[in-house]
Structures are given as C-alpha cells and as structure tokens.
Amino acid sequence: MKRYTLYSPVLVLMVLAALWLRHARGEHSALQAAIAMQRAGNAALPDDRAGLRARNKTMGLEENNAALQAALRRIEEATDAIRKETAALQLKLPASLDAEVTESYGSIADMGTEFGQYFRMISGDFDEMQQELRRRGLNEESDLGGEVVRAFGKFTTWAPEIGAMEDTPVEIGSLQSSALRATFSLDDSQTRQAEAIIKEHFVTMKADGLTYSGHDAPEWRERRSESLTQLLYRLQPLIPAGSKLTACLAQIVNIGAGIETKAMPPEPGTTEPKVVQSFANWPVVPWVR
Numbered sequence: 001m002k003r004y005t006l007y008s009p010v011l012v013l014m015v016l017a018a019l020w021l022r023h024a025r026g027e028h029s030a031l032q033a034a035i036a037m038q039r040a041g042n043a044a045l046p047d048d049r050a051g052l053r054a055r056n057k058t059m060g061l062e063e064n065n066a067a068l069q070a071a072l073r074r075i076e077e078a079t080d081a082i083r084k085e086t087a088a089l090q091l092k093l094p095a096s097l098d099a100e101v102t103e104s105y106g107s108i109a110d111m112g113t114e115f116g117q118y119f120r121m122i123s124g125d126f127d128e129m130q131q132e133l134r135r136r137g138l139n140e141e142s143d144l145g146g147e148v149v150r151a152f153g154k155f156t157t158w159a160p161e162i163g164a165m166e167d168t169p170v171e172i173g174s175l176q177s178s179a180l181r182a183t184f185s186l187d188d189s190q191t192r193q194a195e196a197i198i199k200e201h202f203v204t205m206k207a208d209g210l211t212y213s214g215h216d217a218p219e220w221r222e223r224r225s226e227s228l229t230q231l232l233y234r235l236q237p238l239i240p241a242g243s244k245l246t247a248c249l250a251q252i253v254n255i256g257a258g259i260e261t262k263a264m265p266p267e268p269g270t271t272e273p274k275v276v277q278s279f280a281n282w283p284v285v286p287w288v289r
Contacts, residue, residue: 108174108175109175110178112176112179112182114155114182115179115182115252115255116178116182118152119179119248120183120245155279156259159258162175163213163258164212166202166211166256167211167213169198169200169203169206172256173196174195176198176255177194177195178191179252179255180239180249180252183245183248183252184240184243184245193238194235194238197231198235198253201230205224208227210224210227211256212258221282224257225282226283228283229286232249232250232253232283232285232286246285249285250280250281250282250283250284250285251280254281254283255279255280257279257280258279259279261277262275262276262278
C-alpha cells in the first residue's frame with residue numbers, strides 16, 4: 001500500500017552493500033599499515049633467514065591486499081548497479097499520494113471481496129456454504145476444512161495492514177464496502193452508499209482515537225464498541241432483511257481489530273480449555289437476537 005514497499009528490498013541490499021564496503025575498507029587500511037610496519041622491520045633485521053621470512057610475510061600481505069582491492073571494486077560495482085535500479089524504480093512510482101491511493105484501490109477492494117466470500121463460507125448456513133464452495137469448484141464434504149484454514153491463515157498475515165487501514169478512511173471504506181457487497185450481494189449503488197457511510201464514520205473514529213492504532217488507550221474497546229454499534233445502525237437499511245448472514249456484519253465493521261484468541265470451556269471428558277482464534281465478533285448486531 002505504501003510507496004516504499006515497492007523497492008524496500010532494493011534499499012536493504014544497498015544498506016548491506018554499504019556496510020560490507022565500509023568493513024572491507026577498514027581491512028584494507030589495516031593491511032596497508034601492517035605492510036608498512038613489516039617493511040620497516042625488515043630494514044633492521046641482520047639475519048638473512050629472518051629477512052626471508054619477513055619478505056615472505058610481506059608478499060602474503062600484499063597478495064591479500066590485492067584480493068581485498070578486487071573485492072572492493074566488485075562491491076562498488078554492485079552498489080552502483082543497485083543505485084541505478086533504485087532510481088529507475090522511483091521514476092515508475094506515482095507522482096502523488098492521491099495517485100497512489102487510486103492505484104491501490106483495486107487491490108484493497110479485492111481483499112474485501114475475499115473477506116466477504118470467506119464469511120459466506122463459514123456462516124453456518126448450509127445453502128450459503130454450498131453456494132460458495134461450488135463457486136470455488138470445491139466439494140463441501142472434502143474441501144471445506146482445508147479451504148477455511150487456508151483462507152484464515154492468509155487473513156492472519158493481512159491483519160496488521162488492515163488495522164493500519166483504519167487510519168486512512170478511504171482504504172477501510174473500500175475494504176469493508178467490498179466485503180459487504182460480496183457477503184450480502186449488494187448492487188453498485190448500495191456498495192457506494194456503504195463505502196461513503198463507512199469512510200465518513202472512520203473519519204470520526206480516527207479523530208476520537210477509536211481506530212486500531214489507539215487500542216492501548218483506557219476503555220478503548222468499550223468506546224469503540226459503542227461507535228461501531230452506531231455504524232451498524234447506519235448500514236442496516238442496506239442489509240437484506242432476514243439475511244442469514246447478518247451476524248457477520250459485526251465482524252466486517254470490526255475487521256481492523258484483528259484476530260482474537262479465546263479460551264473456551266473444556267469439552268466433555270477433557271480438562272484442558274480449548275483455545276480458538278477468530279475475528280473480533282463484537283459488538284453484537286443489535287437487531288439480531
């Protein structure tokens with residue numbers, strides 16, 4: 001999403017090359033000093049055997065120095081190539097933040113669509129689950145478990161980025177409205193309305209310190225829950241009446257809160273609590289009982 005992510009690996013290589021370059025130059029200086037000291041010592045040695053040993057040592061140092069100089073040249077050539085590649089990448093980047101947001105908009109919407117499809121698959125409604133698996137070309141009897149685990153693992157890696165999106169209302173609006181569209185089969189007009197509502201609401205949430213970046217603040221969860229409940233009411237007219245997926249609405253509007261780990265009561269015949277992970281499913285959708 002951010003501009004620097006396109007070429008940060010190249011910048012890392014430049015930093016490593018620079019560190020090796022500095023280290024190699026230090027070794028080069030040390031070798032030069034050692035050669036000078038050895039030559040000075042040779043002049044004071046009357047014993048021919050001692051002089052021969054000293055000359056051999058000096059030749060060895062000079063050979064090492066030559067090898068080091070060759071390595072330095074290779075590092076400098078590689079560093080220069082990295083600089084040129086970085087400059088070429090920078091020329092391809094959007095000229096402004098507005099252009100960057102517009103360019104990334106599609107991928108964020110795609111992420112939201114994947115969330116919506118996932119919620120249809122895990123909704124607990126057999127018909128919805130079958131429909132989503134058929135859309136994916138999968139068998140509900142043999143493929144459901146593996147597909148859920150695969151999708152959840154992907155979303156877990158996305159969680160930090162999604163939490164950060166809450167501080168950019170245009171991004172979280174795109175993500176959540178796309179998820180709502182895929183979950184509840186909203187049309188284009190309804191999706192645009194949902195996006196505008198979500199974007200406006202998160203502007204207020206950011207100002208009140210209720211986005212995920214403020215989650216360490218006192219009573220953050222309680223205050224966030226109240227705010228998201230108001231968002232749910234604002235979205236209610238867009239949600240099909242009687243939908244079996246309405247309970248998923250809470251997870252969609254609170255998706256930026258990330259993955260929560262909970263300890264469940266032990267199952268019959270066991271003593272160990274069961275630890276489960278899931279998306280934050282609060283606040284309760286007020287019109288679903």
